[in-house]
Each structure stands twice: as structure tokens, then as C-alpha cells.
Amino acid sequence: MATSVTTRASGARSAPDAPVSARRSRLRGAAPTLTFLGRRLLSSAIVLLGATFIVYMLLSYALDPLEDLRTSTAPNKEALIEARVRALDLNTPPVIRYFKWLGGVFTGDLGTSWVSGQPVTSLLSSAIPSTVQLVAASTLIAIGLGVLVGIVSALRQYTRFDYSVTFLSFVLYSLPSFWVAVLLKLWGAIGFNDFLADPTIPPVWMAVLALASGVVWSSIIGGSRRARWISFAAATLSTVAVLVFVTGTGWLLDPSLGIVGVVAIGVGIAFGVVALTAGLGNRRALYASLTTVAIGAALYYPLQYVFVNATTPLILGLGVVTIAVGVAVGWAFGGYDRGISMRAAAVTALGVGLLIYVDRVMRVWESYSNASQINGRPIATIGSQTPGLTGSYWVETLDRFTHLVLPTIALILISFASYTRYSRASLLEVMNQDYIRTARAKGLSERVVTTRHAFRNALIPLATIVPLDIAALFGGAIITERIFAWSGMGALFIKSLQGRDADPVMGYFLVTGTLLVLANIVVDFVYAALDPRIRVNS
Amino acid sequence: MSITPPLEPNEGITDPKAQVENTENAIELKEVEGLSQGRIVLRRFVRHRGAMISAVVLAAVVLLVTTSIGWGPIPGWWQYGYRETSDIVNAGGAPTMGFEDGGFTIGPHPFGQDNIGHDGFALVMRGTQQSLTVMFVIGLLSTTIGVVVGALAGFFRGRLDDLLMRFTDMIITIPVIMIGAILGVLVGGANPWSLAIALSLVSWTNMARLVRGQFLTLREREFVDAARVAGASNARIMFKHILPNAVGVIIVNATLLMASAILLETALSYLGFGISSPEVSLGQLINEYQTAFATRPWLFWWPGLFIVTIALCVNFIGDGLRDAFDPRQRRIPTKRALAKADARKARAQARAAARA
Numbered sequence: 075m076a077t078s079v080t081t082r083a084s085g086a087r088s089a090p091d092a093p094v095s096a097r098r099s100r101l102r103g104a105a106p107t108l109t110f111l112g113r114r115l116l117s118s119a120i121v122l123l124g125a126t127f128i129v130y131m132l133l134s135y136a137l138d139p140l141e142d143l144r145t146s147t148a149p150n151k152e153a154l155i156e157a158r159v160r161a162l163d164l165n166t167p168p169v170i171r172y173f174k175w176l177g178g179v180f181t182g183d184l185g186t187s188w189v190s191g192q193p194v195t196s197l198l199s200s201a202i203p204s205t206v207q208l209v210a211a212s213t214l215i216a217i218g219l220g221v222l223v224g225i226v227s228a229l230r231q232y233t234r235f236d237y238s239v240t241f242l243s244f245v246l247y248s249l250p251s252f253w254v255a256v257l258l259k260l261w262g263a264i265g266f267n268d269f270l271a272d273p274t275i276p277p278v279w280m281a282v283l284a285l286a287s288g289v290v291w292s293s294i295i296g297g298s299r300r301a302r303w304i305s306f307a308a309a310t311l312s313t314v315a316v317l318v319f320v321t322g323t324g325w326l327l328d329p330s331l332g333i334v335g336v337v338a339i340g341v342g343i344a345f346g347v348v349a350l351t352a353g354l355g356n357r358r359a360l361y362a363s364l365t366t367v368a369i370g371a372a373l374y375y376p377l378q379y380v381f382v383n384a385t386t387p388l389i390l391g392l393g394v395v396t397i398a399v400g401v402a403v404g405w406a407f408g409g410y411d412r413g414i415s416m417r418a419a420a421v422t423a424l425g426v427g428l429l430i431y432v433d434r435v436m437r438v439w440e441s442y443s444n445a446s447q448i449n450g451r452p453i454a455t456i457g458s459q460t461p462g463l464t465g466s467y468w469v470e471t472l473d474r475f476t477h478l479v480l481p482t483i484a485l486i487l488i489s490f491a492s493y494t495r496y497s498r499a500s501l502l503e504v505m506n507q508d509y510i511r512t513a514r515a516k517g518l519s520e521r522v523v524t525t526r527h528a529f530r531n532a533l534i535p536l537a538t539i540v541p542l543d544i545a546a547l548f549g550g551a552i553i554t555e556r557i558f559a560w561s562g563m564g565a566l567f568i569k570s571l572q573g574r575d576a577d578p579v580m581g582y583f584l585v586t587g588t589l590l591v592l593a594n595i596v597v598d599f600v601y602a603a604l605d606p607r608i609r610v611n612s
Numbered sequence: 613m614s615i616t617p618p619l620e621p622n623e624g625i626t627d628p629k630a631q632v633e634n635t636e637n638a639i640e641l642k643e644v645e646g647l648s649q650g651r652i653v654l655r656r657f658v659r660h661r662g663a664m665i666s667a668v669v670l671a672a673v674v675l676l677v678t679t680s681i682g683w684g685p686i687p688g689w690w691q692y693g694y695r696e697t698s699d700i701v702n703a704g705g706a707p708t709m710g711f712e713d714g715g716f717t718i719g720p721h722p723f724g725q726d727n728i729g730h731d732g733f734a735l736v737m738r739g740t741q742q743s744l745t746v747m748f749v750i751g752l753l754s755t756t757i758g759v760v761v762g763a764l765a766g767f768f769r770g771r772l773d774d775l776l777m778r779f780t781d782m783i784i785t786i787p788v789i790m791i792g793a794i795l796g797v798l799v800g801g802a803n804p805w806s807l808a809i810a811l812s813l814v815s816w817t818n819m820a821r822l823v824r825g826q827f828l829t830l831r832e833r834e835f836v837d838a839a840r841v842a843g844a845s846n847a848r849i850m851f852k853h854i855l856p857n858a859v860g861v862i863i864v865n866a867t868l869l870m871a872s873a874i875l876l877e878t879a880l881s882y883l884g885f886g887i888s889s890p891e892v893s894l895g896q897l898i899n900e901y902q903t904a905f906a907t908r909p910w911l912f913w914w915p916g917l918f919i920v921t922i923a924l925c926v927n928f929i930g931d932g933l934r935d936a937f938d939p940r941q942r943r944i945p946t947k948r949a950l951a952k953a954d955a956r957k958a959r960a961q962a963r964a965a966a967r968a
Contacts, residue, residue, distance in 0.1 A: 117778070120778065121778060121781045121782050121785060122785065124778070124779070124782040125782040125783070125785040125786050128782060128783075128786065129786060129790075129791070129794070132791070132794050132795065132798060133794060135798060136794050136795070136797040136798035137797065241662075244924060244927050244928060244931070245920075245924060247871070247923070247927055248871065248875075248920055248923035248924040248926075248927050249920060249923075250875055250878050250879060250882075250895070250898075250916065250919050250920070250923075251879065252878075252879060252882045252883075252895070252898065252899075253898060253916040253919065253920070256898070256902050256905065256912070257916075260905055260906075546787070549787055549790075552789055552790075552883070553789075553879060553882070553883065556883065567790065567793075568793075568883065571793055571794065571797065571885070572884070579794075582790075583786065583790065586787060586790075587785045587786065590785055591785060
């Protein structure tokens with residue numbers, strides 16, 4: 075990472091002669107880049123070797139595999155100790171054992187857990203997918219939500235909304251994750267499950283929720299005093315309407331969107347996507363997006379038959395088809411700027427597809443929560459699936475969702491704040507640049523200035539932290555996994571450390587460390603690709 | 613070069629936004645005229661409301677935990693020790709603090725008791741003492757290590773820089789919570805000092821990089837050349853000339869480091885790799901009593917609230933310090949504050965005109 079800093083610094087320093095060197099690098103093709111990549115890989119490998127050495131040494135001094143035998147009262151204590159010393163090679167100095175372990179790593183043998191007797195590779199290969207399943211969704215949502223809130227907060231700088239977001243992000247920074255997770259377990263799961271037994275919201279709470287949503291929306295939308303009052307009233311009334319509907323019809327016990335819901339929300343998505351990416355003035359994009367919504371509505375009933383024997387590959391395939399249909403519709407509407415229509419239509423199509431999918435999952439909710447293993451308490455607190463529960467693809471999907479929801483919320487709460495701070499600061503900085511003033515001066519609308527000129531450039535600094543976070547994702551969430559009894563990488567680490575079992579810990583670190591080092595190299599290249607002022611120079 | 617007087621606000625500027633900006637600059641310049649850098653920073657910090665409130669709250673917490681059950685030579689005024697057990701007052705050990713008989717009462721056990729009669733307040737106080745100790749020791753020690761490493765690397769550059777930064781990279785590659793847990797196992801759980809020292813040995817990396825960056829730019833400045841021409845040694849240039857110029861970055865990051873240090877310590881103690889029983893820390897308390905949440909939630913609430921309060925205060929103080937040291941990131945005063953400043957100025961002018 076230090077090299078990346080020097081790269082950036084030297085890149086910035088040689089900025090004045092950029093055109094010349096850019097030409098030169100174009101002439102010589104990829105050679106300097108390859109040299110740079112080679113050097114980076116080499117130095118990263120050295121760093122990783124050093125780090126594994128440090129961890130190995132620390133582990134060999136911290137963990138005493140003989141601890142239980144020392145206090146043992148077995149008559150053959152000496153023989154047992156002797157056997158374990160021989161099995162674990164404890165008479166060899168740790169430094170030499172490290173090189174033996176390293177030799178094993180190069181031949182693909184990461185050692186064996188002496189406690190369970192399983193090879194580390196098999197422990198890792200069962201832990202990694204489980205961890206990815208847990209952390210992937212929360213990382214993506216945290217990035218998306220964090221960036222969105224950060225952007226809005228920057229656009230509404232120094233408003234009440236901005237101050238509240240800033241304060242909230244400070245609070246989230248300061249929350250200990252274990253405390254949040256335990257609270258979520260007790261309120262989110264037990265509290266919500268109790269609430270589901272008798273899902274009525276008292277009018278006072280309804281009023282509070284409605285007013286809160288009114289305040290939030292009016293401060294997000296902003297504008298003149300009159301506009302703010304209108305958005306406040308609209309948000310308050312629609313919240314009341316939704317809450318009354320939800321409690322009045324027992325929707326929470328048997329939720330579904332139905333074709334009406336899918337179409338209504340789909341049209342909303344279409345307008346929203348077009349307004350953000352193309353502007354509502356672009357009629358072709360709007361009609362293309364609305365067409366995909368119509369196609370989705372037309373396929374709603376036929377799809378229900380397809381869904382009967384659903385499998386994961388089928389659903390993924392349908393997702394791909396959905397995007398392809400969106401692109402095709404956008405292309406068909408044509409115009410001089412097809413790309414925009416295609417993009418808007420594809421995003422809308424994906425949204426509608428997701429709605430139909432979610433609707434189908436919701437339909438098994440009632441039978442799921444009434445199943446004997448669930449017994450009316452659908453939100454789960456431990457593990458990744460309900461033991462003994464069998465059912466269709468949809469029931470299993472819903473089961474996975476109910477197990478994921480609380481850990482995901484916990485992880486989002488923890489990581490969301492930093493993305494908000496990052497994207498807010500970065501957008502504010504970009505908005506003060508000269509090219510933004512130029513864009514405004516040449517008469518572009520504020521939407522185009524924000525989404526095309528500012529937003530994209532504001533994402534560049536984020537591109538440097540996202541790869542690192544994705545790499546860290548494989549390390550798992552040590553605390554969250556423990557609290558929600560999720561058997562992923564973090565749990566593997568904790569269990570092995572407590573069991574004085576060094577090899578799995580080393581395996582854990584090898585995976586996380588390698589990914590982190592690689593992510594750092596990726597960051598350098600992504601940065602250079604996104605910001606032409608910075609070159610990777612060897 | 614003559615010193616130009618601060619500009620009058622809005623002279624010949626028509627763009628309203630630029631006007632606001634200019635007004636601020638002028639107000640700022642007028643206010644800091646003739647003050648030392650230290651006074652300016654202090655003044656800006658005092659004006660940061662969140663940071664000031666946090667500083668007061670943090671001071672109150674420190675005062676409370678030092679005097680209540682006593683700390684080392686300081687005698688305490690609280691009637692129970694954290695290892696003492698006494699008769700359970702309320703059913704289940706519920707807190708005695710609350711509104712009773714129309715008035716607010718504290719009672720003998722304001723934070724409740726556990727199942728064998730330990731006083732919750734004394735436990736939380738002791739836990740906060742330990743967690744604060746770890747926090748401050750990590751803050752001091754790893755700042756020192758980070759500053760020294762970063763200063764050497766940034767000042768001497770070349771091979772030493774490469775060496776130190778590769779070493780820093782190695783430490784950074786290891787996830788903090790992982791190496792913290794291993795070190796926690798290594799040093800054993802009873803003593804907050806050894807835990808704090810062990811954790812400091814791995815949490816200096818960010819500071820080292822930031823200080824290195826500062827040194828890399830500052831060492832090219834003219835005042836360094838001047839000092840060298842005057843015959844100053846390398847050590848003198850580093851610590852007397854360059855370091856004071858980097859002190860803002862260092863202080864701000866030391867504060868943020870402390871905020872993450874307390875979260876790290878409590879997380880490790882929660883996992884059982886930090887401070888462990890019979891010694892008490894805030895994370896250890898939550899770990900010990902989380903199973904009792906349904907029956908004795910107060911044992912879980914108070915340690916958590918203290919962690920959040922301390923971390924939040926430290927974070928806010930860090931934010932205030934950043935604003936104070938680096939006015940470029942300062943929050944712009946609200947419209948009302950600006951209007952007030954304008955009104956004050958208008959009044960002063962009117963008064964001056966009346967006198968003339």
C-alpha cells in the first residue's frame with residue numbers, strides 16, 4: 075500500500091509532462107504496466123511472507139497445544155505428551171516449522187487441524203462459501219445505501235438532513251458491533267416475532283412513524299418552503315395509508331405484491347431510473363422502460379407456472395434473460411443515443427424481475443411461518459438454516475432470507491457509516507471543481523451536472539476502498555458470525571484459536587492476507603484506469 | 613512584504629455565494645488577528661459545539677470513574693467494591709435508580725445487581741477504568757511508535773523508508789482483530805497494561821503512514837533548508853522544525869485511534885481474548901452477562917452505554933480537533949450566524965458613524 079502512495083505521489087508530480095509520457099506509454103504498449111505489475115506482485119509476496127512469518131511465530135508462542143495434557147491426571151500422561159509432541163513436531167524450533175509449513179503451502183497442503191483431524195483446505199472450503207453468503211449481501215447493500223445517503227447528504231449540505239446524517243454516522247462509528255448484534259437479536263428477532271403474533275400498530279406509533287417519514291422526505295427533497303410542506307404532507311399521508319393497509323389487511327402474516335403491486339412499483343422504478351439516468355425529457359428512454367414494465371406484467375402469470383419447479387440456475391438464467399430483454403427493448407426504441415435507453419430499460423427490467431421474484435418468495439411466507447419447525451416465529455437468530463425444514467426452492471430461499479436478515483442488518487449498521495462519510499466528502503470536493511462550474515456555465519441541467527459530471531468522479535476515491543472491503547469480506551465478520559452462530563471464516567478463526575489449533579488459523583490468515591494484498595494491487599490499477607492523471611509508472 | 617490588512621467583506625464581489633465565502637474569510641481573519649496558532653486552534657475547538665459537549669461529558673465520565681470506587685491511591689466514595697457481594701435489594705437485583713414516590717432516587721444499587729449480589733455500578737466503574745486505561749495507553753504508545761517510524765521513513769527516505777514501510781505493510785496485512793486476539797492470548801487476560809502495550813505494537817501503522825506523508829512534503833520546505841544552513845542536526849530538524857508542523861495531523865489521528873482502540877479492546881474482551889475474569893472490563897462485562905439479558909437486562913445495558921458514550925465523545929473531539937487544525941474542512945457557519953455577524957458589524961459601524 076505504501077507503493078501505491080508513492081505511485082500516486084510520483085504520478086501527480088509528473089503531471090505537467092503527462093501528454094508526452096502518455097504518448098510514450100501508448101507507443102510502448104503494455105510493457106511498463108507489466109513491469110509495474112511484476113514489481114508489485116513481488117513486493118506483495120515479500121510482504122505476505124513476512125506477515126505469515128510474524129503470525130506463525132506469534133501463534134507458536136501464544137498457543138500451547140499441551141495445555142490440557144499438563145494438568146491431566148491420566149496415568150499415561152507422559153506417553154500422551156510424547157505422542158502429541160511428535161505429532162505436532164514440537165521439538166523442532168518454530169522458525170524451522172514455519173519453513174516446513176511454507177513448503178507445504180507451495181504444494182497445496184495447508185496442514186491439518188490436530189483437534190478435529192480435518193485438513194485445513196477442507197475446513198476453508200466449507201467456511202468460505204458460508205461467509206461469502208453472509209457478508210456479500212450486506213457489503214453490497216452497505217456500499218449502495220452508504221453512497222446514496224452520502225450523496226444526498228452532500229447535495230443537501232448544511233441542512234437538517236445533512237447534520238442528522240453526520241450525527242448518525244458518528245453514532246454508528248462508535249457502536250460496538252457485539253452490542254448492536256445482541257440488541258438486534260433481542261429486539262429484531264424476539265420483539266418482531268412477538269409483534270407478529272398480534273400485528274397491530276397503536277395509532278400513536280403510527281402517527282410518530284408517519285411524521286418521521288414526512289420530516290425525512292421533506293428534508294431530502296428540499297426546495298422552497300411550499301415544496302417542502304407539500305412533500306411533508308404527501309410522505310406523511312402515504313405512510314399512514316401504507317401502515318393502515320398493512321395492519322388492516324393482515325398483510326404481514328400473508329404478504330404478497332400481486333400483479334397490481336408489481337406494476338405500480340415497476341412504473342415507479344421506471345420513472346425513477348429514467349429521471350436519474352436520462353431525464354424525463356428523454357421520451358424514448360421513458361417509453362422503453364415502461365415497455366419493459368408492461369412485458370413484466372404480461373409475463374407475471376405465465377412465470378408463476380415456470381416457478382413451480384424453480385432451481386437456482388433457472389432463476390439466475392431468468393435474471394440474465396430479463397436484462398437481455400431490457401437491453402433489447404431499449405435498442406428497439408432506438409434514437410440517436412441508444413445506450414441511454416438500453417441502460418434505463420435494462421435496469422428497470424431487472425427491478426421488475428426482482429419484484430416478481432420477491433412476490434413469489436412472499437407467497438410462501440404464510441405456510442413457512444406456520445410450519446412446525448418455525449411455529450410462528452419466522453425471524454431466526456442463529457445458524458444459516460432451520461434444521462429439519464424441507465420444502466420447495468421457495469421455502470428454502472425464504473428460510474435463508476430469514477436467517478440472513480439480522481446479521482445483514484448488523485453488518486450494514488457497522489459499515490454503512492464509513493461509506494456515507496467517504497462519498498459525502500468526495501462529492502463535496504468534486505462539486506467545488508472548475509469543471510463542474512464549466513458544466514453549469516454551458517447550461518447543463520443540475521441533474522446532468524450531478525449524475526454525469528460530479529457523481530462519477532466522486533466515485534473514484536471510493537473505488538480505492540471497495541476492493542479492500544471486498545477482500546476483507548472473505549475474512550468474515552468475526553464478531554457477527556459468533557453472535558449469530560454462523561459457521562464461516564470468523565467462526566473458524568475463533569474456534570481454532572480457542573482450541574489452540576495453529577494450522578487452521580494460519581490457513582485463515584493465508585486466505586485473508588493474500589486477498590488483501592491482491593486487492594491492493596487491484597486498487598492501484600483501478601485508480602490509474604479511472605483517473606488518467608495518475609499513471610502506473612514502473 | 614507588507615502585511616495586507618484583512619479584506620473588507622464583499623468589496624466589489626457580486627456573486628452571492630462568493631460573497632458569503634468572503635464574509636466568512638473576513639470574519640475568520642479578523643477574529644484571529646494577532647493570535648498565536650495555539651490560541652486560534654483552541655478558539656476554533658471551543659466553538660465546535662459537539663466537540664465541547666463531548667469534552668465535558670468525557671471529563672465527567674473520567675471524574676466519575678476515578679472518584680467513585682477509587683483508583684489506585686485515590687479513595688472512592690462509593691460504598692461497594694467491584695468484588696464485594698451484598699444482599700440483593702430488589703427482586704432479581706433490579707436497579708434501585710428511578711422515579712419512586714414522586715422523586716428521583718438513586719438507592720444503594722443504581723445499576724442493579726447480578727445474581728450473586730455484585731453491585732452493577734461498581735462493576736461498570738471498574739470496567740470503565742480498565743477500558744479507559746487501555747484506550748489511553750494505546751493512544752499514547754502507538755502514537756509514539758507511529759510518529760517515530762513515520763518520521764524516520766519520511767525524513768531519510770531511500771532504503772530506510774523502504775524497509776520501514778514494507779514492515780508497516782506486513783503489519784497492516786494482518787487484520788487488527790485477528791492479531792489482537794492472538795496477542796491477547798499471548799499476554800494473558802488479567803492485566804490491562806500488558807494488553808494495551810501488546811495492542812499498541814500493532815495499531816501504529818496508520819499513524820506511521822500519515823506522519824511519513826507529512827514529513828515527505830514538509831522536508832522540502834524552505835524552513836528546513838534554513839535550519840540546515842544554520843547548522844541544525846537531523847534530529848533537531850525532525851523534532852523541532854518539522855514535527856510541530858505535523859502536530860495537527862498527529863493529534864487528530866491519535867484521537868481517532870483512541871476511539872477505535874476502546875472498540876478493539878471491548879471487542880477482544882467480549883470474545884474472551886482480552887481482559888478476562890476475575891478482572892473486569894466493559895467488553896468482558898457484556899460477554900459475561902449477555903446470557904442474562906432476558907432476566908437482568910441492566911447488566912448488559914450500562915456497560916454498552918458507557919462504551920458508546922466514550923467512543924462517541926472521543927470521535928466528536930477528534931472531529932472538533934480536525935476542524936480546529938484544518939479550517940479547510942470546517943463547517944461553514946449557518947446563515948443565522950452569518951446574519952448575526954453582519955448585524956453586529958452594522959451596529960458597530962452605526963455606532964462609529966454616530967460618534968464621528
